[in-house]
Every structure is written in C-alpha cells, then in structure tokens.
Amino acid sequence: MNSKAMIPMVDTLAWHQPIQQELRAAASRVLDSGRFLMGEEVTAFEQEVGAFLQANQAVSCGNGTDALILALSAAGLGPGDEVITTPFTFFATAEAIVRVGATPVFADIEPETFNMDPLRIQQAMTDRTRAVLVVHLFGLPARIQEIQWLCEEHSLLLIEDCAQSFGASVNGRMTGTWGDLGCFSFFPSKNLGGFGDGGLITAKTEFMAEQLKVLRNHGSSIQYRHECMGFNSRLDEMQAALLRVKLKYIERYNQERKKIAEVYRSCLQGLDVLLPAGQGHVYHQFTVLTDQRDQLKAHLASQGIASALYYPIPLHQQPVFRGLPITQDLFVAEQVSRRCLSLPVFPGMTAAQVSRVAESVSRFFLDEQAEPSYGLAGVLYK
Ligand SMILES: Cc1ncc(COP(=O)(O)O)c(C=O)c1O
Structure with a gap:
C-alpha cells in the first residue's frame, strides 16, 4: 500500500477483506431462502449473541436508537418521569428519552473515563427520577458496579447504552448485563458493525423480553391483534446472517x-x-x-x-x-x-x-x- 494514502477513521473494506467469502456465502444463503424478515437467521443470531453476552434475554430490532426507545417504553417510562443520563454522548441517548415523553436530566462526567460520575448521578436525583441511562462511551465501561448499587439503593431502573461497548466487560461480566436492559447498535462502524442498520436489547427478565417483542412488532403478539401502540423495528434476515459471521470474530x-x-x-x-x-x-x-x-x-x-x-x-x-x-x-x-x-x-x-x-x-x-x-x-x- 502507498504509505501516503489517506488513513480513514474506519476502513470497512480492509476490515471485511479476510472474511469476504464467508460473508458472500451468508448473503447467498438468505437470497436463496427467499425469506427476508422474521426467519431463522434472526432467531439464530439472537441466540448466538445472547450466549456471547451471557444475557438472560436478547431481542433484536431495527437500530440502536430504536433499541433505546423500545427499552425505555418496555420499562414503562413516559411523561412526568426523569431519566438521569450523560451530556457527553451521541444525541440518540437523550433523543430516545424525549421520544418516550420522559425528561433527560444530565449528570456530569469524569475526566478519566468520559463517563457519568456516580456522585453526580446521586446529586441529580429527585422524587421524579425513575431510571439511570448510563453510556459506556467509546468502548470504556462506566463505573457500572457503583452505578448498579446506587440504582438498587434508590429503587431506580438501570438501562445501559452499549452502542459503543459491544464485548466490553467489567469483572468478567459484559456491559449490557448489569442493568435491567442493555441497548446495542450494529451501525457499520460499531465494534460489531453490520451492513446497514441494526440493534439489540438485552433484558434481565423474560417478562421484559416479551414486552420488547410485542413493542417492536406494532404492539402485537398474535397476528392482526394489537394490544398496545408499538413500532415497526425489525432486524432483517440479511443483517442477521452477516452479523452471525462477524460475531464469530x-x-x-x-x-x-x-x-x-x-x-x-x-x-x-x-x-x-x-x-x-x-x-x-x-x-x-x-x-x-x-x-x-x-x-x-x-x-x-x-x-x-x-x-x-x-x-x-x-x-x-x-x-x-x-x-x-x-x-x-x-x-x-x-x-x-x-x-x-x-x-x-x-x-x-x-x-x-x-x-x-x-x-x-x-x-x-x-x-x-x-x-x-x-x-x-x-x-x-x-
Ligand atoms: C452512544 C450511542 N447511542 C445510541 C446510538 C444509536 O445507534 P443507531 O445509530 O444504531 O441508531 C449510537 C450510534 O451512533 C451511539 O453511539
């Protein structure tokens, strides 16, 4: 390679070059199946990614922003509720809080980690605080053990934005499994980057996972019967098949x-x-x-x-x-x-x-x- 060629932030062609054949085989498998939504690839991906993360439940969705919105909705957060979060993150973190009708309350970060300072979280609590939405920014886990204790002590939900921290762990436990819900993005540049948009929510309980599955599918668990207002937010078969290849590596x-x-x-x-x-x-x-x-x-x-x-x-x-x-x-x-x-x-x-x-x-x-x-x-x- 020319030593003076531009060095980009991410070169997806260089990244994928060694697994080209596997990716093409996975894509062909989906094309040949004739099934593009809600099929075997998505089911298999959810199982495999859930096992890798050692998560109780894993529910895929359309993108990381939807993962946050679905998680906040499944947790029942809405108007009148305050969610403490970081001011130093990608916009989607707070956008999702506002989207469900709740209010983001910002707590300052630590200079050492760029992540939320547990002391400042505590200072941000009011009697309307219902949840903490913590971000593991740039791939570095926040002080998740302390934040988890804090949430337990104050009976708050803990939701993790793991869009940038796929595979990061603290004391052998993956980010996304410390809180009640964990939200992931498969945007192409992410650590587990897909080939378009994709997202995932990990959940502690089966009940929460069922809520998420209903919400991502127009508020429906039985075809053409709608129990609540939901969303159309699905990971597609092609993304799932390609992500299964990258998950191996x-x-x-x-x-x-x-x-x-x-x-x-x-x-x-x-x-x-x-x-x-x-x-x-x-x-x-x-x-x-x-x-x-x-x-x-x-x-x-x-x-x-x-x-x-x-x-x-x-x-x-x-x-x-x-x-x-x-x-x-x-x-x-x-x-x-x-x-x-x-x-x-x-x-x-x-x-x-x-x-x-x-x-x-x-x-x-x-x-x-x-x-x-x-x-x-x-x-x-x-
Ligand atoms: C911290 C954080 N949260 C949420 C998102 C949203 O993910 P997506 O782009 O898949 O909607 C991103 C993506 O850039 C992110 O970096």
Missing part, C-alpha cells in the same frame, strides 16, 4: 483494537495529552484530550490522517434541548467536548498505518507546532 476484532490502542498509548506517554483509562476498554474510539485539538486535527489532515470530533457540543447545549432544566453544572463535559479528538482505530488497520498515526501525533507534540498547554489536567480535575 468479535473477540479477535476487539483484541486488534486493544493492540492498536497500546501502540498509541506507548507513543503518547509523557506528552501533553490526557488519555482515558479504566477497566475493560474495547476502544470503539481512541480519544485524546488536548488544548491543541484543532491544531492537531489540522496537522493530521495535512499528513493524510483522518480524525474526528466525538462530540463537539454536549447535549445540554444542543439547540433542541434549550428548554430542558439544567440541575447541576456540567463543567467536565463542556471542557472535554472542547478538547477531545478521536484517532483512527479499526480491525484490519495495518501496522504501518498505526505507526504513521502514532508518529504523526507524537511529532506534533514534540515539534514546536504545539505550544505548551497550561494546566490541562488542572482544568479538568478541578
């Missing part, structure tokens, strides 16, 4: 992501950047914090290296959420969103590409281009 893919992160970490040690740390990271993103974010992004672009701003505007500052009550300062989320930059990381990334990114980033900080930062850690760890 997910541990290898997450391992590859971790290896890339190790190289980045060792190259960036001692430089003027902060890196998130914690147990069980599966590196959906490798994100650095720097006061020179825009300059670093421009420097990488000049070297033909992509980088991305996940996420430049925290949710409480989104125009659409202007009317929401803000009940605590969200200082860390605001500081992090001004300083975060994600670097390319994907299975199939070559060693040469990884070195090029690592060298470019470290050269930026070692060269004069980067001015010394004045107390990045001091700002974040106030």
